[in-house]
Amino acid sequence: MMEKRAGSGWKKALAADAAVAAAPAVEPRIVVVSNRLPITVHRSSRGLESRRSAGGLVSALEPVLRKRGGIWVGWPGAEVSRGQLEALTASEPYEIRGVPLTETEVASYYHGFSNRTLWPLFHSFAGRAQFSRRDWEMYERVNERFAEAAIEAAAEAALVWIHDYHLMLAPQFVRQVLRGARLAFFLHIPFPPYDLFRLLPWDVDLLRGLLACDLVGFHVEGYARNFLDCAERLLGARVDWPAMLVEHGDRSVQVGAFPLGIDFEYYEAAARQAPRSPIQAERVVLGVDRLDYTKGIPERILAFERLLELHPQYRGKVVLLQLAVPSRFQVAEYRQLKREIDELVARVNGRFATASWSPIRYLYRFVPTERLAALYRDAEVALVTPLRDGMNLVAKEFVACQVAQPGVLILSKLAGAAETMHEAIQVNPYNIDATAQALHRALSMDEAERRSRLAALRRRERRYDVHWWLDGFLRAALGAPAGIQPPTDREFRTWLGAFLAGYHLALFLDYEGTLVPAAQEPVSLPRPVRKALEACAQRGDTDVSILSGRSLREIQALADHPAFTYTANQGLEIAGAGVPPFRHPDLSLYEERAGPLAAALGELCERGARVERKGATVTVDLSGVPRAERPRMAERAQVLITRAGFQARALPAGIEARPPIGWDKGQAVLYIARSRYGPTWSENVRLVYVGDDHTDEDAFRLLTGLGITFRVGSAETPTGARRRLPNIDAVRALVDWLARRPRASA
Ligand code: ADQ
Numbered sequence: 001m002m003e004k005r006a007g008s009g010w011k012k013a014l015a016a017d018a019a020v021a022a023a024p025a026v027e028p029r030i031v032v033v034s035n036r037l038p039i040t041v042h043r044s045s046r047g048l049e050s051r052r053s054a055g056g057l058v059s060a061l062e063p064v065l066r067k068r069g070g071i072w073v074g075w076p077g078a079e080v081s082r083g084q085l086e087a088l089t090a091s092e093p094y095e096i097r098g099v100p101l102t103e104t105e106v107a108s109y110y111h112g113f114s115n116r117t118l119w120p121l122f123h124s125f126a127g128r129a130q131f132s133r134r135d136w137e138m139y140e141r142v143n144e145r146f147a148e149a150a151i152e153a154a155a156e157a158a159l160v161w162i163h164d165y166h167l168m169l170a171p172q173f174v175r176q177v178l179r180g181a182r183l184a185f186f187l188h189i190p191f192p193p194y195d196l197f198r199l200l201p202w203d204v205d206l207l208r209g210l211l212a213c214d215l216v217g218f219h220v221e222g223y224a225r226n227f228l229d230c231a232e233r234l235l236g237a238r239v240d241w242p243a244m245l246v247e248h249g250d251r252s253v254q255v256g257a258f259p260l261g262i263d264f265e266y267y268e269a270a271a272r273q274a275p276r277s278p279i280q281a282e283r284v285v286l287g288v289d290r291l292d293y294t295k296g297i298p299e300r301i302l303a304f305e306r307l308l309e310l311h312p313q314y315r316g317k318v319v320l321l322q323l324a325v326p327s328r329f330q331v332a333e334y335r336q337l338k339r340e341i342d343e344l345v346a347r348v349n350g351r352f353a354t355a356s357w358s359p360i361r362y363l364y365r366f367v368p369t370e371r372l373a374a375l376y377r378d379a380e381v382a383l384v385t386p387l388r389d390g391m392n393l394v395a396k397e398f399v400a401c402q403v404a405q406p407g408v409l410i411l412s413k414l415a416g417a418a419e420t421m422h423e424a425i426q427v428n429p430y431n432i433d434a435t436a437q438a439l440h441r442a443l444s445m446d447e448a449e450r451r452s453r454l455a456a457l458r459r460r461e462r463r464y465d466v467h468w469w470l471d472g473f474l475r476a477a478l479g480a481p482a483g484i485q486p487p488t489d490r491e492f493r494t495w496l497g498a499f500l501a502g503y504h505l506a507l508f509l510d511y512e513g514t515l516v517p518a519a520q521e522p523v524s525l526p527r528p529v530r531k532a533l534e535a536c537a538q539r540g541d542t543d544v545s546i547l548s549g550r551s552l553r554e555i556q557a558l559a560d561h562p563a564f565t566y567t568a569n570q571g572l573e574i575a576g577a578g579v580p581p582f583r584h585p586d587l588s589l590y591e592e593r594a595g596p597l598a599a600a601l602g603e604l605c606e607r608g609a610r611v612e613r614k615g616a617t618v619t620v621d622l623s624g625v626p627r628a629e630r631p632r633m634a635e636r637a638q639v640l641i642t643r644a645g646f647q648a649r650a651l652p653a654g655i656e657a658r659p660p661i662g663w664d665k666g667q668a669v670l671y672i673a674r675s676r677y678g679p680t681w682s683e684n685v686r687l688v689y690v691g692d693d694h695t696d697e698d699a700f701r702l703l704t705g706l707g708i709t710f711r712v713g714s715a716e717t718p719t720g721a722r723r724r725l726p727n728i729d730a731v732r733a734l735v736d737w738l739a740r741r742p743r744a745s746a
């Protein structure tokens with residue numbers, strides 16, 4: 001049967017809460033998306049049954065949905081039909097929608113990528129993380145499925161709010177369909193520092209997944225900063241550190257710390273109403289956790305053993321009561337951990353137990369909230385010592401339930417909760433001796449000190465409860481979206497100042513999409529850009545090269561300046577200041593062939609494709625074609641391209657025909673560098689390259705480590721460039737700064 005929170009206590013808690021929580025007058029309808037639903041469905045001999053799901057995420061979100069209504073989308077835990085799930089959840093005050101998953105999907109996406117890769121890595125257990133391409137691919141597919149369910153539920157919602165590490169790609173899939181939706185994400189576990197995060201082979205994919213949101217929230221500022229640092233260093237994204245904004249393509253994403261609280265009033269009321277617990281007569285040190293290696297249960301048992309060794313006065317008097325709710329039993333490490341704890345408990349009990357006393361009482365089961373509240377209330381010490389924890393709600397639940405004799409909280413420094421719960425006795429859980437000493441200190445602390453510490457902890461948790469958290473998060477998620485800020489001189493200085501100091505600069509700029517808008521009709525260089533480029537060229541320490549897919553004649557006429565060097569036909573033709581003219585010997589042949597090929601490909605235009613010919617290159621743009629038809633049309637185009645003797649290259653939404661010559665924009669840049677500055681050019685020349693499309697990616701790849709590269713435009717497309725610039729205006733600002741930058745001697 002489904003376990004419910006105590007009805008009357010709950011209603012009372014809600015009524016009291018309504019008086020204190022500063023909720024907005026009109027509460028926006030929200031769609032919550034998480035891996036687990038608040039109930040887990042099981043199939044047993046009696047048929048389908050549902051049980052309340054255990055864990056921090058459900059503890060946090062349940063009161064929120066109960067209060068506001070809305071839709072909760074998630075995996076029910078077993079294969080059930082929509083109708084069956086509706087019947088099982090009919091009494092809930094909000095709608096529940098299931099995302100059905102097969103056993104294979106659960107094995108690979110949930111037990112695999114989520115819990116064998118992300119969970120250990122994000123909790124700083126890099127050695128335990130396994131990296132499997134198959135699991136990753138399943139994670140992608142399942143995230144897409146959650147996104148589809150979210151999209152369906154999002155019709156009238158003000159916000160789609162996606163939760164936790166299982167669904168870090170889902171925002172991107174939702175964004176692809178609902179361009180204008182309000183999307184937010186909250187991570188319930190730590191976000192690791194750059195050095196750990198980049199171990200993940202799919203690091204940038206996850207960043208891009210999250211950056212499809214308007215708001216990305218974390219428990220504490222440290223995690224938010226780690227995330228910004230990764231976005232800046234791995235994606236080359238622009239970060240406004242004081243405002244905690246990160247630019248992603250044409251949007252700014254707000255990042256922030258939103259420390260999660262608990263439903264304080266509810267726990268307090270539950271503790272006041274709960275009957276006497278059987279532990280009231282004993283001195284109890286309490287541990288409450290999901291059975292997880294991050295929770296530090298073995299270390300805690302060892303610390304308790306050490307206490308009994310160092311301070312025999314506690315033998316026969318104090319008990320460690322450890323509750324552990326079963327978790328992720330399908331993952332081998334969790335089964336191994338269970339065995340390890342069983343053995344440890346048996347060993348320590350065997351060592352110290354007497355006929356009337358056992359030092360450790362260990363309950364491996366879910367305990368309903370009313371009973372849990374009584375245990376929290378009657379414990380003398382809560383020993384909350386995770387090795388790493390996003391926040392940890394047990395510490396907070398304990399202080400909320402401490403309504404009788406004041407107890408003491410011992411809290412790991414490595415839990416997010418330690419950032420605010422200053423009055424707890426904080427320990428490093430790996431330091432067994434220090435934890436044993438902390439236990440001694442807690443068990444011998446005088447009442448005045450216990451009372452003052454507890455009062456401060458309770459005051460804070462009462463004030464910053466789950467409703468406060470929700471209001472803050474929703475305000476940020478629904479607030480005005482931050483626009484794109486033009487890059488500042490300070491940023492250019494940070495990115496390029498030291499790199500350029502004392503060197504000659506060879507500046508390479510793509511033309512269409514970088515210096516002028518990409519358009520079908522040729523656009524000549526606007527005056528202000530021309531002036532800035534001229535100013536660069538006149539400095540004497542800077543050479544300007546312009547690159548284009550057009551023919552040499554065309555690009556020379558458009559940019560029109562004798563001081564510039566020109567690279568045309570995607571690098572196959574080079575001419576202009578300072579370099580011997582270059583024309584690839586096969587260019588004419590392919591220019592001739594490109595005309596008929598473009599005409600042949602033109603047939604596809606009837607079905608919505610767009611064919612564009614630039615010199616010897618022909619591009620088929622399929623973005624106007626319905627998604628389902630694209631593969632067939634691309635295949636057809638590929639046949640024509642190959643038959644014409646060209647090389648076909650897949651584009652994100654199309655296909656390109658290019659001469660089958662191992663020469664591209666990157667080769668052209670190196671040709672210019674070598675012929676203009678000699679073979680040892682890198683000793684005194686720095687390369688900066690700015691481009692906006694896939695042909696520039698060849699240059700980005702080749703110039704990695706040799707120069708600084710910028711990709712212009714939406715950050716949703718992957719890039720090999722070192723940094724990104726949001727738009728053409730930002731390119732102009734960069735060129736302006738380069739023209740004004742301090743000289744080497746300055
Ligand atoms: P968890 O890792 O699940 O949550 P935590 O925050 O401590 O960790 O929440 C555990 C929840 O499960 C608590 O509400 C607790 O009462 C309950 N619980 C534990 N053992 C139980 C038992 N034996 N019987 C019944 N209930 C039990 C993740 C992150 C945390 C983060 C939360 C919320 O790992 O760091 O605080 O999400 O964001």
